Amino acid sequence: MAQNNLVVKRNELIEGNYSLSAVAQKVAAAVIAKVNPEADSLPTIKLSAREAIELLGISKQYFYREMDNITDELGRILIRHNQLDEKKLVKSNFFLRSTYDETDKSVTFEFHPDIEPYIRDFRRNFTKYQIRQIRNLNSKYSIRVYEVLRKYHPIKCSRSESYYEVGIDEFRSMMGIEEGKHQRISNLREYVLKRAEKELTEKTDLTFKFKMLRKARKISSIKFTIYHNQRNIKQEATNKDDPEVLTEQEEQLFSDLSTLIKGIEVKEVKAALKFYAVEVLQEAMFTYFLAQTRGRDIKNPKSYYFGICKKLNDHYKPTQNNTSSDADSRGLAKELLDDDWAKVMLDEFVDGDENIDV
DNA sequence: CATATACTGTAGGACTGAAC
DNA sequence: GTTCAGTCCTACAGTATATG
Structure with missing residues (x-):
C-alpha cells in the first residue's frame, strides 16, 4: 500500500490505495477549512452544491455527476496514529460518513471520532487562504506541491526565498504517485514538476524553481527554491x-x-x-x-x-x-x-x- | 553502458456547454 | 438534473540521441 502524505504534518494523514483526484483534494480542503477550531465537539460539515461550485471552480453538471465518486474517494482517506500506549498503530478513516441530500443538493461530512485530537492541526493546514490558492489548479500534483512548498515557505515568511531538498522516492510518496507511475524521470519532470511550476506561477501566491541532483548518474533528489509570487500577491490587492x-x-x-x-x-x-x-x-x-x-x-x-x-x-x-x-x-x-x-x-x-x- | 533527455504518438479519462 | 458530443489533458511508452 502506498503511504502518501496528504498534508505534510507528522505523517498523520495517509491514503489508501488511491491517490486523490484534484477535485477530491479541493473538497477535502474546503471541508476541513469549514471546521471551527474553537468548537467543543466534532463538527458535521455541510457543503452545498452552490458553495462547492463556487469554492472549487467546477461546473454544476460535474458536481452532480461526480459527487458520488468524490465522496467515495474521500471515504478512502486514512489517518494513521498511535493509540494510548503508543504501541499500537491504528488506521482510522478520516470521514466516518458522507451523506448526499437530494432535496437541497448538499453533501454532509462527519469526521471519525478518532481524529478529534488532530482536527485543529488540520484546520491550520487547510486554511481558507489555501483554498483560494488551489482553486484553479488543474493537476492533483500541483495541489500537493503547493501544500508541501507552502510548509517550507509560509505565507508570513519574511525571507524572500526558502530551500527544500527532498529525496526522489520520498517526493513520489508525498505526491501520492502510485507504484509504477511516472517511473521515467522525464515524465516526472514534465508532468509533475514542470506543470506545478507553471501552474503555481500563473495561479497562486507561491512560485518556485527546482533542480534535480544526481548521485553518480542517477537522479537522487530534488532541490526546490521557493519564492513569494509577487505577481499574484499584487494582483490580489487590486482585485x-x-x-x-x-x-x-x-x-x-x-x-x-x-x-x-x-x-x-x-x-x-x-x-x-x-x-x-x-x-x-x-x-x-x-x-x-x-x-x-x-x-x-x-x-x-x-x-x-x-x-x-x-x-x-x-x-x-x-x-x-x-x-x-x-x-x-x-x-x-x-x-x-x-x-x-x-x-x-x-x-x-x-x-x-x-x-x-x- | 546505464541512464537521462528530447521528441512524438496515443488511449482513455476529465471536463464542459448545449440541448433536452 | 441528465445526456451527449466534443475538446482538452494525463499518463504513459517508443525511439533516437546525449552524457557521466
Whole structure:
C-alpha cells in the first residue's frame, strides 16, 4: 500500500490505495477549512452544491455527476496514529460518513471520532487562504506541491526565498504517485514538476524553481527554491472589486453565512458589505441564529437575513454618530447580545417583514 | 553502458456547454 | 438534473540521441 502524505504534518494523514483526484483534494480542503477550531465537539460539515461550485471552480453538471465518486474517494482517506500506549498503530478513516441530500443538493461530512485530537492541526493546514490558492489548479500534483512548498515557505515568511531538498522516492510518496507511475524521470519532470511550476506561477501566491541532483548518474533528489509570487500577491490587492476574488474577511463572512443561510452567493455578500458594516452583518447572523433556534419558520432565509441587517443598521445609526466610539461600540455589543432586546427584534419580524431588498 | 533527455504518438479519462 | 458530443489533458511508452 502506498503511504502518501496528504498534508505534510507528522505523517498523520495517509491514503489508501488511491491517490486523490484534484477535485477530491479541493473538497477535502474546503471541508476541513469549514471546521471551527474553537468548537467543543466534532463538527458535521455541510457543503452545498452552490458553495462547492463556487469554492472549487467546477461546473454544476460535474458536481452532480461526480459527487458520488468524490465522496467515495474521500471515504478512502486514512489517518494513521498511535493509540494510548503508543504501541499500537491504528488506521482510522478520516470521514466516518458522507451523506448526499437530494432535496437541497448538499453533501454532509462527519469526521471519525478518532481524529478529534488532530482536527485543529488540520484546520491550520487547510486554511481558507489555501483554498483560494488551489482553486484553479488543474493537476492533483500541483495541489500537493503547493501544500508541501507552502510548509517550507509560509505565507508570513519574511525571507524572500526558502530551500527544500527532498529525496526522489520520498517526493513520489508525498505526491501520492502510485507504484509504477511516472517511473521515467522525464515524465516526472514534465508532468509533475514542470506543470506545478507553471501552474503555481500563473495561479497562486507561491512560485518556485527546482533542480534535480544526481548521485553518480542517477537522479537522487530534488532541490526546490521557493519564492513569494509577487505577481499574484499584487494582483490580489487590486482585485477588490472582482466578484470572484474575496478578502480573508469576506471569505470568513461568506463561509459563516453559508452555514446559516442556504444558497447565499458571494456577490450578495459583496453587495451587502457595501451597505453595511461587518459588525452589522455579524450581529444579524446572531439574531438570525436566535430566531432559528427558537423555532421560527423562516420562509425566505435571504430576505429575512437582509431584513435584519437593514433593521439593525437603522437602529444603530444614531448611536454611531455619537462621540466616544469605543464606549459606544461596547454598549452596542451589549445591547445586541441582550436577550430582551433580541426578543423585541424577533417580535418585529414575526409579523412577516421578510421582503426587504438589499 | 546505464541512464537521462528530447521528441512524438496515443488511449482513455476529465471536463464542459448545449440541448433536452 | 441528465445526456451527449466534443475538446482538452494525463499518463504513459517508443525511439533516437546525449552524457557521466
